[in-house]
Amino acid sequence: xxxxxxxxxxxxxxxxxxxxxxxxxxxxxxxxxxxxxxxxxxxxxxxxxxxxxxxxxxxxxxxxxxxxxxxxxxxxxxxxxxxxxxxxxxxxxxxxxxxxxxxxxxxxxxxxxxxxxxxxxxxxxxxxxxxxxxxxxxxxxxxxxxxxxxxxxxxxxxxxxxxxxxxxxxxxxxxxxxxxxxxxxxxxxxxxxxxxxxxxxxxxxxxxxxxxxxxxxxxxxxxxxxxxxxxxxxxxxxxxxxxxxxxxxxxxxxxxxxxxxxxxxxxxxxxxxxxxxxxxxxxxxxxxxxxxxxxxxxxxxxxxxxxxxxxxxxxxxxxxxxxxxxxxxxxxxxxxxxxxxxxxxxxxxxxxxxxxxxxxxxxxxxxxxxxxxxxxxxxxxxxxxxxxxxxxxxxxxxxxxxxxxxxxxxxxxxxxxxxxxxxxxxxxxxxxxxxxxxxxxxxxxxxxxxxxxxxxxxxxxxxxxxxxxxxxxxxxxxxxxxxxxxxxxxxxxxxxxxxxxxxxxxxxxxxxxxxxxxxxxxxxxxxxxxxxxxxxxxxxxxxxxxxxxxxxxxxxxxxxxxxxxxxxxxxxxxxxxxxxxxxxxx
Numbered sequence: 390x391x392x393x394x395x396x397x398x399x400x401x402x403x404x405x406x407x408x409x410x411x412x413x414x415x416x417x418x419x420x421x422x423x424x425x426x427x428x429x430x431x432x433x434x435x436x437x438x439x440x441x442x443x444x445x446x447x448x449x450x451x452x453x454x455x456x457x458x459x460x461x462x463x464x465x466x467x468x469x470x471x472x473x474x475x476x477x478x479x480x481x482x483x484x485x486x487x488x489x490x491x492x493x494x495x496x497x498x499x500x501x502x503x504x505x506x507x508x509x510x511x512x513x514x515x516x517x518x519x520x521x522x523x524x525x526x527x528x529x530x531x532x533x534x535x536x537x538x539x540x541x542x543x544x545x546x547x548x549x550x551x552x553x554x555x556x557x558x559x560x561x562x563x564x565x566x567x568x569x570x571x572x573x574x575x576x577x578x579x580x581x582x583x584x585x586x587x588x589x590x591x592x593x594x595x596x597x598x599x600x601x602x603x604x605x606x607x608x609x610x611x612x613x614x615x616x617x618x619x620x621x622x623x624x625x626x627x628x629x630x631x632x633x634x635x636x637x638x639x640x641x642x643x644x645x646x647x648x649x650x651x652x653x654x655x656x657x658x659x660x661x662x663x664x665x666x667x668x669x670x671x672x673x674x675x676x677x678x679x680x681x682x683x684x685x686x687x688x689x690x691x692x693x694x695x696x697x698x699x700x701x702x703x704x705x706x707x708x709x710x711x712x713x714x715x716x717x718x719x720x721x722x723x724x725x726x727x728x729x730x731x732x733x734x735x736x737x738x739x740x741x742x743x744x745x746x747x748x749x750x751x752x753x754x755x756x757x758x759x760x761x762x763x764x765x766x767x768x769x770x771x772x773x774x775x776x777x778x779x780x781x782x783x784x785x786x787x788x789x790x791x792x793x794x795x796x797x798x799x800x801x802x803x804x805x806x807x808x809x810x811x812x813x814x815x816x817x818x819x820x821x822x823x824x825x826x827x828x829x830x831x832x833x834x835x836x837x838x839x840x841x842x843x844x845x846x847x848x849x850x851x852x853x854x855x856x857x858x859x860x861x862x863x864x865x866x867x868x869x870x871x872x873x874x875x876x877x878x879x880x881x882x883x884x885x886x887x888x889x890x891x892x893x894x895x896x897x898x899x900x901x902x903x904x905x906x907x908x909x910x911x912x913x914x915x916x917x918x919x920x921x922x923x924x925x926x927x928x929x930x931x932x933x934x935x936x937x938x939x940x941x942x943x944x945x946x947x948x949x950x951x952x953x954x955x956x957x958x959x960x961x962x963x964x965x966x967x968x969x970x971x972x973x974x975x
Contacts, residue, residue, distance in 0.1 A: 393701040396714050396719075401426060403426050403427075404427045404474055405421050405427070405475065405477045408460070409483070411439075413693070414445075420709040430442045430449070431460070433458075434452070443778075449472055451469050470498065476500060476501060477713065478500050483788075486504065486692040487510055487514060513691050531686075535595075552573070556597075557583065557599070558584075558590070559593065565587065565938070568580070586938075609672050611625075613706075614669065616718060619721045622655045624729075625655070636695070638836070640801070642703065650682055661673055668715065670697075670711055674690065693709065695743070698795045703732065703737040704728050739797045743793055744817070745790055746789045747823050749823045758820040764816040771796055777792065785910060794827075802837075905964060908934050911934070912954050912957065915952055916931075918952055919952060928941065932960070941966070949968075952966075
């Protein structure tokens with residue numbers, strides 16, 4: 390396995406508590422182990438036997454499965470830090486990593502926060518504020534409007550910007566609170582949906598209205614800065630292969646990017662970081678319009694990224710070590726020029742595939758279960774950052790990430806070939822995964838050519854059955870009732886098979902049919918009540934499972950008999966959600 394080389398340890402007596410779980414917790418602990426310093430794992434009850442707990446020097450229980458009582462509980466995390474005599478707190482990504490109140494609480498407790506100053510986090514935490522900072526720093530932004538939240542003002546701005554337009558949440562990320570309006574007729578619905586989802590997800594319904602770029606590439610610049618005023622970048626990444634705004638495949642450096650555009654983006658990223666006094670590892674994200682070659686600031690992630698690995702592979706820099714060293718007050722000893730010179734002398738290309746517990750051929754349906762066997766090919770050019778080992782349990786309580794398969798090569802074509810070989814030989818038994826989906830993905834001509842936009846998987850959706858021999862079969866394939874597609878869930882009667890879809894009239898004998906949860910999850914939204922008559926395609930409720938929202942929609946006209954769950958309910962597989970009576974066809 391290829392591993393980046395850590396910087397010299399800033400303090401051999403440090404004790405690093407990792408306020409996270411899964412593969413990123415294990416990743417931080419590997420740097421601690423390389424330094425021979427103690428690491429502390431935290432765990433909620435479902436993670437008591439997780440791999441990250443075994444990797445740490447010691448571990449601390451922080452609560453039950455519910456996130457609010459464990460991984461999102463600042464008090465529980467600080468109590469664990471106190472019990473373990475931690476000196477540093479590394480937040481990983483997700484969870485509390487970009488919450489200023491957590492950063493403040495850590496520093497107020499006398500601990501070292503491994504991340505940027507709370508002021509930097511706050512300035513980039515709101516997309517509206519981040520946009521304003523970018524404008525002040527001279528960084529190009531997408532034409533848009535955020536001066537008012539009055540629906541009339543927002544609609545007027547949309548008309549002036551020109552359709553299609555994007556309505557997106559100011560707070561948060563992960564693709565939540567984003568809607569597209571293709572015409573004025575679509576605007577009110579897009580605005581209401583974006584604000585509703587944003588309020589539910591982030592507790593804030595402020596939005597930005599901006600031009601929708603129809604051929605967008607998602608390009609990132611890795612930033613590294615210290616507390617002494619030094620700011621550099623470590624090049625670009627391409628993250629355009631996405632599904633429902635979630636990244637699927639990442640690589641470094643970004644391919645087929647004009648040198649003038651690359652240079653300007655990297656300069657803009659450094660300028661933005663300097664403007665806010667940034668002092669850690671971070672990522673500035675841009676949209677590049679493939680039609681015009683213009684680039685625009687999207688957002689800044691004030692934390693380590695999932696895809697930091699590909700930058701580590703092409704630079705040889707341990708970004709976790711840099712984070713911890715900078716947080717400990719060490720000045721940067723890195724040079725962007727030196728890395729550019731090294732890249733020119735010895736080019737490298739790295740690609741990462743996100744391996745998840747999902748059935749890609751059934752609409753990326755989340756999967757749970759026990760990993761009975763894990764076999765990772767032993768190749769010099771391969772890196773495997775994983776949340777699991779043989780015997781690990783994949784639960785419904787957290788996201789579906791299993792691991793990240795990263796390959797490195799002298800050039801992009803060889804990297805793609807090596808990734809294909811690694812995917813064929815990677816074996817994960819006991820749980821359905823998206824490994825074969827990645828095999829299909831990297832064989833697609835636009836991916837091979839490095840000519841994709843973020844709309845690629847919408848325009849070239851994956852097949853509904855595996856194109857490879859002897860595909861693993863999910864238990865879901867034999868179920869009847871509700872099933873999911875990449876864009877929505879389709880509700881069918883319990884008596885209807887998976888391949889016999891109901892598109893209209895109810896059938897005799899179906900009165901009183903109910904829909905059952907296909908997997909454990911959290912009810913986040915209910916849009917109907919008893920007595921409602923609903924049309925085909927109308928959303929009935931939404932389930933959140935493994936950090937993804939799954940809307941349940943009616944495939945035909947029906948009358949709701951009863952709603953058997955409430956918002957906030959944690960449901961198990963086969964729990965009844967809604968009982969309904971099909972309408973007779975006319």
